Amino acid sequence: MLIKTLPLRLRLTLLMAIILSIGCISLMVASIYAARVIYVQPQLVPNADVLDGKKEGSLSVPPVPPIPSVSPTPVLIEQQIDFASAGFLCAILIIASGTGITYMVTGRALKPVTNLSKEIEEIDENNLYRQVQVPLSKDEVASLSVSFNRMVHKLQKSFLAYKHFSANAAHELKTPLAAMLARIEVVQLSDPPILEEYTEALEDIRSNVERLNSIVHDLLQMNTDMNGFRYKTFKANELFQTIIREFSLEIQRKHIHVEIHLENVLLYGEKNLLYQAFSNILHNSIKYNKENGNIQITAVRHSVTTCITIADTGIGIPEDQIDKIFDPFYCVDKSRSSELGGNGLGLSIVKAVIDKHNGSIQVHSEAGIATTFVIQLPNSHS
Known part of the structure; x- marks a missing residue:
């Protein structure tokens, strides 16, 4: 009309x-x-x-x-x-x-609405994160202005996270590629190259290709679509026992004592993805734990959710960095993570898997003392 x-x-x-x-x-x-x-x-x-x-x-x-x-x-x-x-x-x-x-x-x-519209029209790619002026009145226009500013703040946070992710991803992918290129150039300088140099070059290239493959696999894991997976109920004890057996050599080497108190608790979700998530948490608990340290795994099933707690006596996480540990490619100690073979994607995958199960994850840590992960998972698909 x-x-x-x-x-x-x-x-x-x-x-x-x-x-x-x-x-x-x-x-x-x-x-x-x-x-x-x-x-x-x-x-x-x-x-x-x-x-x-x-x-x-x-x-x-x-x-x-x-x-x-x-x-x-x-x-x-x-x-x-x-x-x-x-x-x-x-x-x-x-x-x-x-x-x-x-x-x-x-x-x-309608003048406040007109002014708000003009302010929004003035926002472009040069001032994308600009906040609009909130009227002094407590009416719907003021509420709309506040909501718009919150949306802009969320967009700014998302864009900055994406920018940070792109820069870190480029760095992580560039490092092994640069190492392979350098190794190839070294072999080419030899006239003629001997068999040992070829063997060492191929071994280095193989190692870097495996690292690239691991990064790509983890990135794909973070963006896995849950619609194609089957949710089912399974025993938590069996899942964690399998993970512990997988890391048994590392546990024995560091003499870590692992306690499991699951009390026949059942978990609901996509088993393979949850296995990957809990495996990443436990791997960090072992990797960053102290000699003769402890790891305690407990779970309690409530009416709506199941709470899983994984506590260790490792090196801990500084309080000002706890909110950043789930960011892709973020490492608390980059030099130590590289030394231990980490790429900063493990906890990002954990967060992605828990979010896709409509669950939640919290971290309580004290640097140099202990770290505790608390995961809440729903008991049914909603």
Whole structure:
């Protein structure tokens, strides 16, 4: 419809003009009807027989009341026309003045919306994170401005995270590629290369290719679509026992004591992805643990969720970095992570898997003392 293409101010004004027109016309019609029918007194006309009897003088006739006449006189008709004309003129004046007042009032009322729209239009790629001014009023426009600023803040955070991720991903991928290229150039400088140099070069290239493959695999794991997986219920004890057996050599080498208190708890979700997530957590708990340290795994099933706690006596995480450990490629100690073979994607995969299960994960840590991961998983698919 054409009316939907009009500005909001004109639409509100037009709507008010229609309402005023209906009201004024209805009131005018009611007033004219009242003036013509209800409040006009009929004129009294004497009875014709009485007049004739008085003229003949033959009989004495008692007085008879006059008969009402409903026929309007020319004067009455003219008064009714004047009344209708005045009412029609008043209705036009009321509609015109009401429409004008409505246009001015709606203009003032919609001014904050207009200002907000202009501010948003001025935002472009050069000032993408600019905040709009919040009106002093506590109305819907102020609430909309606050919501818009929150959205801009979230977008800024997302774009910065994406930028940070792209830079780190490029760095992580470039490092093994540069190492392979350098190794190839060293072999080419030899004239002619000997068999041992070829063997060492191929071994280095193989190692770097495995690192690249691991990074690509982890990146794909982070973006796995859960729609194609099968959710099922399985025993938590069996899952964690399998993970512990996988890392048994590392556990024995560092003499780490592992305690498992699962009390026949059942987990619900995609088993392979949850295996990957808990495996990454336990791998970090072993890798960054101390000699003769402890790892404690407990789980409690509630009515709606299951709480899994993994606590270790490792090196801990500084308090100001706890919120960053789930960022892709982030490492608390980059030199130590590289030495131990980490690429900063393990906990990012954990967070992605838990989020895709509609769960939550929290970290409590104290540098140099201990770290505890608390994971909440729903007991059913929602």
